[in-house]
Amino acid sequence: MMLKAEKEPSKRRQLIGILIIGLVLLTTGYCLYKPLPEGFTITKWDRVVMHVVEPALRVAYYYPSRMFSKASDMIFWTRGTLNVLTKTLGIFTTNNQLEIKWHNWNGTPVKSYRPLDNRTTTDGAVIFIHGGGFALGNVDMYDSLIGRLTVEMKTLFISIEYRLSPETVFPGGIMDCEAAIDHFFKYGPRQFGVNTSKIVIMGDSAGGNLATVITQRRAARQASPKLAGQVLIYPLLQMADMQSISYRYFRSRLQGYALVDPESVAYYYMFYAGIDMDEKAYLVPSVTSNGHIPRRLRPQVQKMLSHKSVIESVHNYRNHSVSEISAVEWSVEAQELLEPFLANPDFSPLMRDDLSNLPPTMVITCEFDILRDEGLIYAHRLKTSGVLTKAIHYENGFHAMLNFHSELDEATKAVNDIEQWTLETIARA
Template sequence: MAGDKQKKKGSHLIAGGTIVRVGVLVLLMAAVLYRPLPEKMTHSTIDKVAMHIIEPVLRLSYYYPSRLCPTAYCMMYWTRGTLNTLSRLIGPMFDWDPNLLMETTHWDGVKVRVYHPRNNATESDGAIIFIHGGGFVLGNTEMYESVTRTMAKMMSTRLFVSIDYRLAPETVFPGGLEDCEKVLEYVIDNGPSMYGVDPRKIVVMGDSAGGNLVAAITQRRRARKAEPKILGQVLLYPLLQMSDLQTYSYRYFRREMDGLAVVGERTASATALFRYAEAATTNGHVGEEARRLREQLMDYNVLPAAFRDDANGTDLPQPVQGNQELMDYVTPFLTNPDFAPMMQSDLSDLPRALIATCEFDVLRDEGAIYAHRLKEAGVPTQWIHYEHGFHAMLNFHNELEIARESLADIKEWTMRVLREAEFE
């Protein structure tokens, strides 16, 4: 009996010691991984706590490992795989929803994820086409399933489509853009008979690189004088140019957020500049032709003073380290509005627009400038700036209040535009 008691006491001591060691290890890891986030990033206590969990997880899972990659391609493939896995872990568990009928199919050779309401219980007979972000090299409909499924239920339209366009570098420009245009034409031609869609009530929306594709599609469709016209465009923290990677917002991000696993310039410059991302940070990729066009079309004086004050990075740009090989390679892209919609000189007669920008985003300034230019060109435009927001925050709409607020704003604008179309 005494021996049994002694054994039990020893077991308890071992178990207690193990718990203490694990606890100490967890505390040490937390201390090592802790990085202070900008004070204004998110605005509620719950969001701030969530971000102090989300950001270290992202740092551990993809940010640090990808920096060990010997090549840019290794970094890209690691990031793709990791983010795809994480999105499945935080996304919907079942391919079923009580409010939606859903299917993954191919339209004109392009993979799409289709959502339409059960029993056609909708507020509008319009359609929404969503184009995901990811710097043209990341992302797919599976990664965005949580966002698009939520949007499809919130918007309450006859049809919601998410496009799985082909990515670079496997598919060169303009392959992905053409995929998105094929899906748009498919909805216009087949949406009325298949889903009861009014083809005059189509809103196209996208985030980041998806916002770029939305802007390019609307410009190209206007150039062709295509009918029916797109009813509205929604650009969510859009990537619109690559001629200036030393804007106020780029410089602020480098200074205040370097080393954090929040989307920055490595993703934003991940397509034509993919092999040269490091050199391009000084604008060493920009030749004279691209520089002149940028100066003509990007007026930083239109930005709010808060974007340009000391708190947001009036530190001087880095000295330009010119690279002629890089200039020759990317100039045709930098000056092409199909690739860089900001470089379109005429923005008149485009669909009404909602543009959302975030404070903690390298793309903040170009989104604000594009919104200003659309307004100046006579396009009805609403610009919403989230001073506590960050790039790609919508992907965390289940975890963050600020992302849910943004979704509500997107819904309000979209449904208002669709309702107003009833009387036009």
């Protein structure tokens, strides 16, 4: 009888413990819940996934990163956290169909991906440059995506491990990528059997910046062989206008979500420029309000952004209200520090005047992305310059969605579009 009496309190304690845990989880979920904007992904499954993933990202890196007093500590925390988290995303189960090897080309580590026994169906290749605001990310984080592209396209991929800021500043990343690419053009035919006239360069976010810059630089010096094409996936192309409608929509509707935000872009871009943001963090409000543009550069900036009015009249977020342009916080110090970079096309490739000699280009933009407008503007400028351009805008997409290529229908759609265009471009070259 005593044993039975003892078991009953024990069961009650277990039940109470389960109820307490359940209550804590429900309370936590309630506190973290933020309704996704209308149109942010479209299928029910995608929205369920993002209702789980987005709060998890907030807890894992977004909230903790805001607690650091030094900007560099914020970057290092985010870098480490994302390195771990991405290993649980985009799970691709056919890596046993791949031959993956590390190489060192002119001092730059690269990873090659090709189907086993070199069962490729093209003699071209794709050079991929990963994103991360010049400060985050690495080749391994993109293993799943690049593995999928390699298997489905049956094409050689080369992924470049360039150095990151703040340890390595502009133009270090460019130099790393160009050193590796020069090696590939010289030795690729012998090592991999590729035709160097059928090479496409591809990059996402800051990697899209580097891909754009490298393509422009090769075209400007008439480098041979020419690139067959470039794929720019929600590219980061400028920091002269951080009050475009896509930036202002973020402030109106997306503030607090674990998405790329204006302040982070300012921090990352300024670290990349070699500015010590541990000391100069007070300049961020001036940069995000466009108070960092020197008077002498304003006409040039306005010229390069002249298509902005066209973009904003067509892409207006389904007529949802967007905050007005905020008051500019002018800063002479920010202007002096950033003057060498804002109009430098190697730093802000949207600022390059002549785009006429560039190869066929695919530009991917997403509706829920502060970088949306600069991608749309660049695609428009390419078209008006006579460059064969395929611009696809994903009205339900968001920045970095390809990192969820196995989880989201919207990302799978983008992967399929990228594969089709790239294979067609290689075949035409």
